[in-house]
Amino acid sequence: MTLTIQTALFIALVGILGIFIFMFIFYLLIKGLDKWFPYEEEKPEQDLILDEVED
Amino acid sequence: MNTLLSLADNLQTFWGYTGFYNVESGHIIMILIGLVFIYLAITKEYEPLLLIPIGFGMLIGNIPFNEAAGLQIGIYEEGSVFNILYQGVVQGWYPPLIFLGIGAMTDFSALIANPKLILIGAACQFGIFGAYIIAIEWGFAPNEAGAIGIIGGADGPTAIFLTSKLAPHLLGAVAISAYSYMALVPVIQPPFMRLLTTPKERAMKMKTPRVVSQTEKVMFPIMGLLLTAFLVPSGLPLLGMLFFGNLLKESGVTRRLAETARGPLIDTITILLGLTVGASTQATTFLRIESLKVFLIGALSFVIATVTGILFVKAFNLILPKDKKINPLIGNAGVSAVPDAARISQTVGLEYNPSNYLLMHAMGPNVAGVIGSAVAAGILLGFLY
Numbered sequence: 001m002t003l004t005i006q007t008a009l010f011i012a013l014v015g016i017l018g019i020f021i022f023m024f025i026f027y028l029l030i031k032g033l034d035k036w037f038p039y040e041e042e043k044p045e046q047d048l049i050l051d052e053v054e055d
Numbered sequence: 056m057n058t059l060l061s062l063a064d065n066l067q068t069f070w071g072y073t074g075f076y077n078v079e080s081g082h083i084i085m086i087l088i089g090l091v092f093i094y095l096a097i098t099k100e101y102e103p104l105l106l107i108p109i110g111f112g113m114l115i116g117n118i119p120f121n122e123a124a125g126l127q128i129g130i131y132e133e134g135s136v137f138n139i140l141y142q143g144v145v146q147g148w149y150p151p152l153i154f155l156g157i158g159a160m161t162d163f164s165a166l167i168a169n170p171k172l173i174l175i176g177a178a179c180q181f182g183i184f185g186a187y188i189i190a191i192e193w194g195f196a197p198n199e200a201g202a203i204g205i206i207g208g209a210d211g212p213t214a215i216f217l218t219s220k221l222a223p224h225l226l227g228a229v230a231i232s233a234y235s236y237m238a239l240v241p242v243i244q245p246p247f248m249r250l251l252t253t254p255k256e257r258a259m260k261m262k263t264p265r266v267v268s269q270t271e272k273v274m275f276p277i278m279g280l281l282l283t284a285f286l287v288p289s290g291l292p293l294l295g296m297l298f299f300g301n302l303l304k305e306s307g308v309t310r311r312l313a314e315t316a317r318g319p320l321i322d323t324i325t326i327l328l329g330l331t332v333g334a335s336t337q338a339t340t341f342l343r344i345e346s347l348k349v350f351l352i353g354a355l356s357f358v359i360a361t362v363t364g365i366l367f368v369k370a371f372n373l374i375l376p377k378d379k380k381i382n383p384l385i386g387n388a389g390v391s392a393v394p395d396a397a398r399i400s401q402t403v404g405l406e407y408n409p410s411n412y413l414l415m416h417a418m419g420p421n422v423a424g425v426i427g428s429a430v431a432a433g434i435l436l437g438f439l440y
Contacts, residue, residue, distance in 0.1 A: 004191060004197065005188075005191060005192070007197070008187065008188055008191040008197065008200065009188065011184075011187070011197075011435075011438050011439075012184035012185075012187055012188055014434070014438075015180075015183075015184050015187075015431060015434045015435065015438075016177075016180060016181060016184050018287075018430070018434050019177045019180050019427055019430050019431055019434070020174070020177045022177075022282075022286055022287060022430050023173045023174055023176065023177040023423070023426075023427065023430075024174070025282060025286065026170075026173055026279070026282060026426070027170045027171065027173050027174065029278050029279070029282060030166070030167050030170035030173070030275070031170060033167065033271045033274055033275060033278065034167070034170075034271065037268050037270035037271045037274060038268060039265065039266045039267060039268040039271075040268065
């Protein structure tokens with residue numbers, strides 16, 4: 001195996017590992033977004049008015 | 056008599072300038088390839104927005120003329136109109152602008168709703184690095200191999216951006232190869248999808264994705280940009296513009312800018328990019344044995360990317376709970392080629408289960424593939440530039 005091939009294999013290995021690490025951090029980021037900014041169902045306007053009246 | 060002789064001389068000079076006098080077999084071959092591109096775009100509707108400009112550009116770039124006359128009409132002649140337009144490709148201005156438009160038209164909800172799909176977008180990048188190794192084995196220099204490998208990302212702008220930096224002399228071959236195979240994704244991928252999956256797997260239904268909040272959609276491009284900038288700064292020109300375009304779309308207060316980015320701007324750049332990339336395939340510089348090798352490696356890279364995407368999903372399913380398993384038919388979508396690869400998942404899925412709508416699920420790995428290939432380009436740029 002020549003030095004060029006060895007270097008290429010090293011770059012390929014680092015590259016693919018790098019992408020998986022990057023994507024895994026991205027995965028954690030999206031999980032975090034879901035935790036910090038969860039979806040809340042919007043209340044219909046009628047309910048909001050009723051809430052204000054009750055207050 | 057003298058007048059007649061002078062007229063004959065003038066006619067001979069004129070004849071020397073015509074395409075008929077200067078034509079070589081290479082021009083005819085490239086013109087025929089250009090016509091095939093236009094035919095495929097019109098009759099088969101394979102990526103017509105790209106193949107028509109590229110195909111017509113091939114006709115323009117291969118009109119034979121007297122190159123020694125200094126007419127400044129060829130794409131490689133400094134100062135010619137086509138040469139000036141081609142600078143957007145050579146200097147790498149067009150790809151980030153296209154990414155801006157892509158960002159402004161992409162909905163990342165499918166990915167945000169089911170973030171584990173992002174890993175499929177990573178697995179498919181084996182196509183890039185597999186092709187890179189093959190190119191080295193076939194005698195290409197490391198920088199050339201990097202440019203050829205990126206074809207496996209199935210992302211035209213990324214391929215052009217990286218090749219313009221690493222191996223500008225291969226731009227025509229890499230760009231044409233990338234766009235051709237992107238157009239041929241409906242032909243290349245389905246046989247491997249069927250070969251590597253069982254009928255039961257193909258019919259598998261996935262859980263409906265959760266609803267994504269608007270705040271998440273707004274925060275995603277901002278956080279994505281910061282993550283990219285800090286982890287892979289060399290991917291910034293592409294991913295920075297992608298996330299910027301997406302913020303224009305999701306912020307809800309820059310509708311006009313988002314509409315311009317995903318409409319007139321991306322259309323203009325696509326026209327300029329397609330036409331000049333097509334014209335860059337001038338027979339005298341394009342018809343070489345290297346171009347043929349680039350095409351062969353490009354085809355292999357698409358196959359490797361598709362196969363690894365599907366096999367990754369199958370392996371991933373081994374550790375996923377029963378109710379969260381992924382249909383392996385969406386594994387192909389990680390190769391980017393938005394949205395065609397995702398549409399193929401949907402089409403093949405419907406063949407085996409008419410009530411199975413995989414498109415929304417496949418869009419997750421599909422947009423992850425765009426991010427993945429841009430990151431791969433950044434990594435290759437970091438190592439090889």
